Amino acid sequence: MELADRAVGLLLSSISLSIFTYYTFWVIILPFVDSDHFIHKYFLPQDYAILVPVFAGVTLFSLLCVFIGMVMLKSKKKKA
Amino acid sequence: MKHVVKILSLLLAVSAFWITLLQAAIVPQSHTWLLPIYFVVSLGCYGLLMVGIGIMQFPTCPQESVLLNHDIAEAKDFLSTNGIDIGSVTVLFNTKA
Numbered sequence: 777m778e779l780a781d782r783a784v785g786l787l788l789s790s791i792s793l794s795i796f797t798y799y800t801f802w803v804i805i806l807p808f809v810d811s812d813h814f815i816h817k818y819f820l821p822q823d824y825a826i827l828v829p830v831f832a833g834v835t836l837f838s839l840l841c842v843f844i845g846m847v848m849l850k851s852k853k854k855k856a
Numbered sequence: 857m858k859h860v861v862k863i864l865s866l867l868l869a870v871s872a873f874w875i876t877l878l879q880a881a882i883v884p885q886s887h888t889w890l891l892p893i894y895f896v897v898s899l900g901c902y903g904l905l906m907v908g909i910g911i912m913q914f915p916t917c918p919q920e921s922v923l924l925n926h927d928i929a930e931a932k933d934f935l936s937t938n939g940i941d942i943g944s945v946t947v948l949f950n951t952k953a
Contacts, residue, residue, distance in 0.1 A: 782912050789908030796901040803894050807887060825890065829897050 799825070870895075 802825045809815060878888050 778916055781914055781916075785908045785910070785912030785914075787908075788911065789905050792901045792904035792908060796898060796905075799894070799897050799901075803890050804887075807884070826893060829893055833896075 799829075 802819055802822070806816070806819060806822070874888070874891060877883065877891070878885065
């Protein structure tokens with residue numbers, strides 16, 4: 777039981793750290809690198825650096841709204 | 857009320873800093889436009905990291921779990937012999953501190 781907990785925690789923290797370093801590189805370091813360096817192959821074009829987080833945020837927000845709506849509908853049905 | 861004021865003033869300070877950075881153009885302007893999104897993403901990352909670390913450090917006490925299960929069995933025994941019917945509820949869980 778403990779091992780599963782620690783594995784999940786480790787997975788979560790490693791995911792967050794990797795996202796943070798990738799995004800930091802993308803937004804802050806890459807514009808200062810010459811455009812014919814090989815490292816640009818590993819990163820999507822800079823426009824995606826804005827689109828991807830905004831898209832993820834909008835998806836999260838809409839999922840939240842759907843969840844709240846479902847809960848409200850369920851409670852209404854129970855009362856009626 | 858005071859906490860909200862603190863948070864709002866922090867937000868105001870950060871936005872003022874961002875606008876002055878835009879005007880002064882010390883850093884290239886295209887760079888400065890991306891700063892708010894960067895901070896939101898890094899805040900989300902930080903929250904996730906704290907959750908992960910908290911999950912990893914969550915303390916469990918297995919001896920208490922054994923004792924608790926013992927108590928549950930004893931209580932079920934006692935109640936069933938004294939005529940109260942418990943539906944077969946076998947709860948086996950790990951006691952977390």
